[in-house]
Amino acid sequence: MDRAERPRGVLSPADRAYLRGETTFESDQSERNARARIRDRVLAGLYDADLLADALSERDRELVFEKHVGDDSEGVRALIAVLAFLYRGAEDAGLDFGTLLEEGVSRAEADRNVAASVEFDVHREPLDADRLTRKLRRTGSLTLSELAYLREADDVSLDRLLDRYATDVEAEKADDDWVQAKMTSF
Known part of the structure; x- marks a missing residue:
């Protein structure tokens, strides 16, 4: 959906x-x-969101997410942004995001008469161009966030790295990767 034409939300x-x-x-x-x-x-x-989780019909929720989010890279990017926003907000409030995530998943699964357990672990490493370049040489791959960081780094040419380390992939997979890579931008 064009951001200029999008109706009022929050x-x-x-x-x-x-x-x-x-x-x-x-x-x-x-x-x-x-x-x-x-x-x-x-x-x-x-x-x-509390009201939506309890009162929005299952069909309406499915229509929002299946029809408007599932096949839309901007919609998927928005879901990632919501999680990032909530992750940072939980930290600001002094709350453990993992506990909140576990409670939220448990609440959603309880509606399906299912008990759920959640494992959530965050491993933090500082982003720096030299370390990421070494990782790329060693493993041949980077996460989308790491690629986005390198894209913005002044001392690294992402084009140079891609020319040197990119591998050939099937055309269909390349299209999917492009959509995924387009979603993450610092």
Whole structure:
């Protein structure tokens, strides 16, 4: 869906333009007011998620995700962004994201009369171009986030790395990889 034509969600079109840096305000107070409205809408959106999880019909949920998200790289990218936003927000609130994730999955599976267990573990390593270049030489692959980091790194030419390390893949797989790679951008 074209972002300019998208209807209002948590953010209004004006909010989106402001967050993308396309809008400026005449006064500092106007900007503070806009930021406060955005924060209020984000909080209201979180509370709306509770209602959506309980009250939106299964068919409506399926239509949103199967029809509008599943085959749309922008929709998948939006799901990834939601998870990233919630991950950071949980940290800001002093909450353990893994515990929240386990509770959320358990809640969803309980609706299907299934008990679920979740294993969630985060391994952190600083991103730096030299380490990623060595990993690429050693393994021949990088994650999408690592590729995105290298794309933005001033001291590494991603084109040079791709020319040197890219391998041939079937055309159909290449198309799928392109869509996936397009989704992650720092």
